[in-house]
Amino acid sequence: MKRIALFTSFFLVGFTSFSQIGVKLYGYVREVTPGTVPRGTGENGENISRAKPQPTYLVYLSAPSKHPVSAIEMWIKGERFSLRTEPMTQTPVVVPTNTRKTITLVAKTSNKVQQLIAVPFTEGKEFSLAKKKAAANELVVVYRQNGKYYSATLKKVTQLEPQFNE
DSSP states (O other), rough: HHHHHHHHHHHHHHHHHHHSOOOEEEEEEEEOOOOSOOBBTTTTTTOOOOOOOOOEEEEEEEEOOSSEEEEEEEEETTEEEEEEEEEEEESSSEETTTTTTEEEEOOOOOEEEEEEEEEEEOOOOOOOHHHHHHHOOOOEEEEETTEEEEEEEESOOOEEEEEOOH
């Protein structure tokens, strides 16, 4: 009986040392259309082409304040990006819609929340497991917590209604 208890305790200690501690990933995509759409022809007589809507990704990473995380890189639809992070000072995180309503992206939490902004990739450490996960998931974020590297994934990001600029 003592062997079983000892084995179980070692198993639990080993399991918790390799687990991620309370990290949650939120991912959204919203198409942003430009303001006034040009019409007619340009100075050289060619038709003015309409600007296509650009997808904007809103990605948030939440972690307990006791176990802070440092985001390293992000994969969106198999494409690798470096990151710029901005701490969110308040939760919930909400965005307005075109109908004057708001959508809650991150619920109220006591965790530390940071927005992850994709920037062009710069060479760094190679994370082969993240590349494999990016093939099967729409969003993958690699982060460091307690000196170890982990990844958080989302199979699909949530599609928000388009934003029309004026």
